[in-house]
Amino acid sequence: MQLHITTYGTYLHVKDSMFDVRRKGDDGRVLSATYSAEKVTHILLATGTSLSTDAVKLAMRHNVDIVFLERDGDPMGRVWHAKLGSTTKIRKRQLEVSLGAEGLRWVRTWLLAKLDNQAGFIRSLKKHRLQHSAYLDDKLARLDALSVSISTLDGARVADVADTLRGLEGTAGRLYFETLSYVLPADYQFNGRSSRPAHDAFNAFLNYAYGMLYGKVEKTLMLAGLDPYVGFLHRDDYNQLSMVYDFIEPYRGWADEVVFRLFSAKKVNKSHVDAVSGGRNGGAKAGESTPGESTPGVSLNAEGKPLLVNAFNEFMDNDPIRYRGRNLVRSHCIQLDAHQFANELIGKTGGMPELTML
Structure with a gap:
């Protein structure tokens, strides 16, 4: 599952060890939806959205890729764990x-x-x-x-x-x-x-x-x-x-x-x-x-x-x-x-x- 968050003002945080996505509806009420970290593979955030450090930690623990997008959809940065995950011989070659x-x-x-x-x-x-x-x-x-x-x-x-x-x-x-x-x-x-x-x-x-x-x-x-x-x-x-x-x-x-x-x-x-x-x-x-x-x-x-x-x-x-x-x-x-x-x-x-x- 991918969480593609594009609506301005949407906030991603953690609730009960799950990703919780919140935003205000047109009537001013807060809308919320939760997603299991074990089922999420990617989180993509457009400009005008935000997330908590707890959400970043949860994503890294479950190897979930977090990508920040430009207005035209180009990735401008990502949060990724620090492990290389392979031999450096590949990069040298x-x-x-x-x-x-x-x-x-x-x-x-x-x-x-x-x-x-x-x-x-x-x-x-x-x-x-x-x-x-x-x-x-x-x-x-x-x-x-x-x-x-x-x-x-x-x-x-x-x-x-x-x-x-x-x-x-x-x-x-x-x-x-x-x-x-x-x-x-x-x-x-x-x-x-x-x-x-x-x-x-x-x-x-x-x-x-x-x-x-x-x-x-x-x-x-x-x-x-x-x-x-x-x-x-x-x-x-x-x-x-x-x-x-x-x-x-x-x-x-x-x-x-x-x-x-x-x-x-x-x-x-x-x-x-x-x-x-x-x-x-x-x-x-x-x-x-x-x-x-x-x-x-x-x-x-x-x-x-x-x-x-x-x-x-x-x-x-x-x-x-x-x-x-x-x-x-x-x-x-x-x-x-x-x-x-x-x-x-x-x-x-x-x-x-x-x-x-x-």
């Missing part, structure tokens, strides 16, 4: 691999998996949209050509071809999101990816879904003994979770699918987002604001967040798929891959790793 040919092999693997999943999603859309077959076939052919370019790119290490890889990945992303917008109902179509702030409701939902996925991937990497900050492709900037951004690539399509389903089923409306004054636009494209200029946008509100959170959690944690010979929910698929990645780094390649259920 991770750093060594990041500098050589093996690191490039892993980056290719993740990016090719991402493009393959994007193409698979487009093929699934094609089944029920025969009127768009020619358009979708063209996009699939172009994605396939980009995959070939990535797989055949020469280089001894990631640093030799990083800019080219980012360019190919970026081109694939533009083609992919153009396609998703094209097949959506006209009222829901959008003009490419945007963040900080999102320029439209689709991107607002997608940014929040990615934020939740970042949190899942970061914890999964830590459980596998990996360092979320030592990436292979993404830059090692100050406080940047570079490996999270590398490792997440094959799984972004799951967040895309959750959001697309909500919009294609017309479950989203204007009441689910609010206008925001904007943030800083980090890099302008043609027709957009100049870098550093404050831009208006939209953000999920108190009605939109539960809609997405419930759909995302159901898709990730309660909807098993066949994966590597097992029936697993998607969260456990990510964990399986993380453990296998860690094991391969230190030369342990025999058999499927055991899963610690999150």
Whole structure:
């Protein structure tokens, strides 16, 4: 069970050795709900909420992950116990691999998996949209050509071809999101990816879904003994979770699918987002604001967040798929891959790793 606490003024504390969530209702009365610490796996708190130190202690005793979220759903920090939980050999090897040919092999693997999943999603859309077959076939052919370019790119290490890889990945992303917008109902179509702030409701939902996925991937990497900050492709900037951004690539399509389903089923409306004054636009494209200029946008509100959170959690944690010979929910698929990645780094390649259920 996840406690996703987003309502302003909500307070999490402990009552009778259980998590107790309290907030004032519209009529001024205090509303309260209690949850067993043994059943809670994650606690996610949005801005404007609070918790007690007793709640932190209870969470640590039961290995419950506490994540603090930005307005757009990105994790800005977490409370986690001080135990490493694995051998430091994994992290040492991770750093060594990041500098050589093996690191490039892993980056290719993740990016090719991402493009393959994007193409698979487009093929699934094609089944029920025969009127768009020619358009979708063209996009699939172009994605396939980009995959070939990535797989055949020469280089001894990631640093030799990083800019080219980012360019190919970026081109694939533009083609992919153009396609998703094209097949959506006209009222829901959008003009490419945007963040900080999102320029439209689709991107607002997608940014929040990615934020939740970042949190899942970061914890999964830590459980596998990996360092979320030592990436292979993404830059090692100050406080940047570079490996999270590398490792997440094959799984972004799951967040895309959750959001697309909500919009294609017309479950989203204007009441689910609010206008925001904007943030800083980090890099302008043609027709957009100049870098550093404050831009208006939209953000999920108190009605939109539960809609997405419930759909995302159901898709990730309660909807098993066949994966590597097992029936697993998607969260456990990510964990399986993380453990296998860690094991391969230190030369342990025999058999499927055991899963610690999150």
